[in-house]
Amino acid sequence: MNEATAPDGLTVGQVSERLGVTVRALHHWDEIGLARPSLRTAAGYRLYTAGDLERLHRVVVYRELGLSLDRIRALLDSTATDVAGALRAQRAHVAARIDRLRRLSAGLDRMIEAHERGPLLTAEQQAVIFGPRWDPDWPAEARRRYGGTTQWQQYAEGAASRGPEEWQAVADAMAGFERDLGEAMDAGVVPGGPEAERLVERHRDVFAPYFPLTRRMQVCLGRTFETDPGFAAHYDGIRPGLAAWFRLLIDAGARAHGIDPDTATWE
Structure with missing residues (x-):
């Protein structure tokens, strides 16, 4: 039985x-x-x-x-109860859920790719957006140096959702800032003065799409801008001596907020 x-x-x-x-x-x-x-x-x-x-x-x-x-x-x-109707309604619900999961999967793929290589742009797109002096190998070098940091994770999460138009807006904002920075140097803006402080604050704002930049981090970046050959060449290509002058602006702004530039660390 x-x-x-x-x-x-x-x-x-x-x-x-x-x-x-x-x-x-x-x-x-x-x-x-x-x-x-x-x-x-x-x-x-x-x-x-x-x-x-x-x-x-x-x-x-x-x-x-x-x-x-x-x-x-x-x-x-x-x-x-209309069983067939109830099942059709559930099928529609399942189809919508599948669509959401597919979008989530695609978003995860972009997030993984951004963590591994930075901007999700072709080399040609990077050259158009960031200019002819941009080296498409720089994101890979940054990942080798900083891939385990919180800031790289923040940068990658932003990069995953940013297309060419958004990157163009980021690049344009930075280019506009650097143009005004050079003009401020020409005009004799004094480190520590009101105009200098506005430039220092603006730098943190235009940098924010990469990751939030604290004043102490900004001091560390200022050192890098002056001492790293690649960064120094970039800023000095805008105006001779701009890298060192920009660092003076950043350091003066840090002192005004109680931060010793000589001992500031990346935090």
């Missing part, structure tokens, strides 16, 4: 194994009246008949489709 049609039915453990659901779930469905066993042993143990199993199969299927227990109860117990 088949186990499912045996007069004494199936135990909770046997049903759990057969349907792949937990004993706890079966007990819960029994308690809320969703799928109750029709029989009990003399000792009070639950026993599920073939009819009980049929109902449980439908519960499991509907749960896998994402229906709530209340909705499942309505489908099983009400003869007036």
Whole structure:
């Protein structure tokens, strides 16, 4: 005799194994009246008949489709319920969820790629956006140096959602700042003065799309601008001596905010 049609039915453990659901779930469905066993042993143990199993199969299927227990109860117990209509509505819900998951997956792919190589731009796009002096190997070098830092993670997360137009806006803002920085040097702006402080604040603003820049970090960058050959060549290419002068502006602004530029660290 088949186990499912045996007069004494199936135990909770046997049903759990057969349907792949937990004993706890079966007990819960029994308690809320969703799928109750029709029989009990003399000792009070639950026993599920073939009819009980049929109902449980439908519960499991509907749960896998994402229906709530209340909705499942309505489908099983009400003869007036439009089962096909309810399933079509659930199919639409599942399709929308699949679409969201696909978009999430695509976003994760972009995030992974941005963490691994920085701007999601071709070498040609980088040359157009950042100018002919831009080296497309710089992001890879930055990752080798700083890939384990919080700032690289922040930079990568921004890069993952930024397309060519957004990068162009970032580059234009920085280019405009550097142009005005050179003109301020020509005009004899004094480090520590109001105009110099506005330039220092503006630098932090235009740098923010890469990652938030604290004043102490800015001091460290100022050192790099003057001492790193690549950065120094970039700024001095705008105006001779601009790298050193820019550092003076940054250091003076830091002192005005109680920071010693000589001891400032990356924090």
